[in-house]
Amino acid sequence: MAGLEKKVTAFQDENLSGRSQKLFFEVTEEENFTYYGNHDVDFNKRTSIDCEGMDAKELNQKIRDALKKGYGSIVIKNPGAKHSLGVGILNKLNLIFEGSLGYFGLGCIDGPTVRINGRVGWSCAENMMSGKVVIENNAGSCFGAALRGGDLIVKGDAGARTGIDMKGGTILVGGNAGAYTGFMMQRGRIIVCGNVSANMGDSMYDGIIFVGGEPKSLGTDCIQGEMNDHEIKWLEQKIKNAEIDCKVPASKFKKYVAGRMLWNYDNLEPAEKKGILG
Amino acid sequence: MKKHGAKILKQSSSTPYAFRYEFTYKSDDLEALAKDIETVQNTEILSIGKGLELIKDLGDATKVADQYGLNKFMGTHGIGHTRMATESDVDIKSAHPYWAFPYQDVAVVHNGQLTNYWGNRRILERNGYRFNSNCDSEIIAVYIADKMSKGINLEKAMNDSLDELDGVFTYIVSTKDQLGMAKDHMAAKPMVIYESKDIVACASEEVAIRNIFPHEITTYDPYEAEVKVWQV
Numbered sequence: 001m002a003g004l005e006k007k008v009t010a011f012q013d014e015n016l017s018g019r020s021q022k023l024f025f026e027v028t029e030e031e032n033f034t035y036y037g038n039h040d041v042d043f044n045k046r047t048s049i050d051c052e053g054m055d056a057k058e059l060n061q062k063i064r065d066a067l068k069k070g071y072g073s074i075v076i077k078n079p080g081a082k083h084s085l086g087v088g089i090l091n092k093l094n095l096i097f098e099g100s101l102g103y104f105g106l107g108c109i110d111g112p113t114v115r116i117n118g119r120v121g122w123s124c125a126e127n128m129m130s131g132k133v134v135i136e137n138n139a140g141s142c143f144g145a146a147l148r149g150g151d152l153i154v155k156g157d158a159g160a161r162t163g164i165d166m167k168g169g170t171i172l173v174g175g176n177a178g179a180y181t182g183f184m185m186q187r188g189r190i191i192v193c194g195n196v197s198a199n200m201g202d203s204m205y206d207g208i209i210f211v212g213g214e215p216k217s218l219g220t221d222c223i224q225g226e227m228n229d230h231e232i233k234w235l236e237q238k239i240k241n242a243e244i245d246c247k248v249p250a251s252k253f254k255k256y257v258a259g260r261m262l263w264n265y266d267n268l269e270p271a272e273k274k275g276i277l278g
Numbered sequence: 279m280k281k282h283g284a285k286i287l288k289q290s291s292s293t294p295y296a297f298r299y300e301f302t303y304k305s306d307d308l309e310a311l312a313k314d315i316e317t318v319q320n321t322e323i324l325s326i327g328k329g330l331e332l333i334k335d336l337g338d339a340t341k342v343a344d345q346y347g348l349n350k351f352m353g354t355h356g357i358g359h360t361r362m363a364t365e366s367d368v369d370i371k372s373a374h375p376y377w378a379f380p381y382q383d384v385a386v387v388h389n390g391q392l393t394n395y396w397g398n399r400r401i402l403e404r405n406g407y408r409f410n411s412n413c414d415s416e417i418i419a420v421y422i423a424d425k426m427s428k429g430i431n432l433e434k435a436m437n438d439s440l441d442e443l444d445g446v447f448t449y450i451v452s453t454k455d456q457l458g459m460a461k462d463h464m465a466a467k468p469m470v471i472y473e474s475k476d477i478v479a480c481a482s483e484e485v486a487i488r489n490i491f492p493h494e495i496t497t498y499d500p501y502e503a504e505v506k507v508w509q510v
Binding site (some may be wrong): 135 | 304463464466467468470483485486487488492494495496497499501502
């Protein structure tokens with residue numbers, strides 16, 4: 001027994017350095033039995049926060065405080081198109097914005113279900129890991145940049161470079177999308193019910209872009225692919241789930257994929273290959 | 279001034295170095311008049327016109343607006359800009375909006391960077407235009423003024439600029455009775471537009487427009503290579 005006690009002491013005394021290490025590996029802290037910043041919430045517990053006169057930092061802290069108290073449904077009033085609202089939420093949460101967001105709204109989120117009754121500015125839901133974001137109005141440029149997972153839905157139009165560098169998840173655009181949509185995308189799916197501007201899928205490595213209308217022009221190494229029945233079914237269900245009123249039937253969508261002409265990975269070392277694709 | 283039949287009607291000054299004159303003139307050659315005014319030592323004209331008035335100064339928007347009493351200013355349309363200096367000095371002449379000496383009533387604010395500035399500037403200089411600063415944004419004002427002095431309308435001039443000016447840009451032009459915006463082929467720079475029955479508002483960020491409209495509004499981003507002109 002004496003030996004075991006000694007072992008435990010040694011574990012606690014372990015000298016970890018670096019900011020993240022200190023945050024994540026404080027063994028005495030209760031919250032470390034779950035993910036960092038994750039709290040048990042009750043979706044029936046509802047609260048609202050008025051954003052009037054508040055800056056992004058204050059609001060984001062208020063959301064965190066509410067999560068700690070176990071609120072699972074939060075309504076944000078008067079967001080006033082401010083920047084960086086609702087970023088870094090790593091929880092299951094029903095979040096409703098009663099208004100528009102500015103740049104970089106909902107960046108780096110993991111888990112919440114968000115509804116925005118307005119529009120969003122540049123780089124909404126950048127680097128989202130999972131969850132669902134629904135925007136009732138239009139979205140700005142770089143919509144869902146570097147998206148890694150989850151569903152990102154805009155019922156109106158999206159701006160230029162929608163889904164730039166995306167690595168997973170699904171982006172659904174109810175209206176049109178701007179130039180360079182799917183620029184350098186590596187994985188995931190983009191669905192655009194309307195038309196797409198010039199240079200769609202430029203330098204895409206992988207992933208699929210479904211277009212209901214017409215792309216103005218295709219970028220480097222983006223080619224049209226063939227739809228199969230499985231994809232049509234998936235598309236139909238996805239659009240239905242997103243509650244998008246799409247005039248084009250799923251079977252009439254066009255599919256665009258990477259031509260794989262830019263794939264030079266075989267010349268790389270396996271380790272480098274893993275780094276690029278992972 | 280007498281040579282041109284000019285008569286000063288009103289004179290005011292908001293700062294020790296900025297003067298505003300209202301005057302009438304009889305001469306046909308406004309350029310000669312402008313040049314003669316600038317023969318007065320240490321004088322530089324920021325703008326001459328029948329409809330627009332330009333204000334440039336250093337400091338944040340609130341400070342400059344207070345200094346020049348902008349909140350009391352009445353008019354049909356206005357443009358403004360706070361510059362983050364990258365290409366040229368931080369001084370009054372490099373501040374936006376830009377005017378094209380001596381073309382009347384044109385003002386431009388620009389977000390972005392033009393990559394064929396020097397080449398275009400030399401061409402325009404050979405055609406007799408004068409540049410007051412080394413800031414790339416100034417070329418847009420001179421370019422538009424050059425086109426309009428040849429009888430090309432604002433919308434066409436702005437459409438031409440999309441192909442003839444290289445780089446990334448979103449700019450707004452104001453003339454006596456028109457307001458226009460243009461965005462480059464890459465849509466690299468932001469712009470948000472709100473249009474209603476009686477008002478048009480454009481800004482880089484929606485939050486700026488929301489200072490005027492505290493309630494929820496429907497706005498949109500123009501797409502790449504888009505030109506819009508509104509008539510006052």
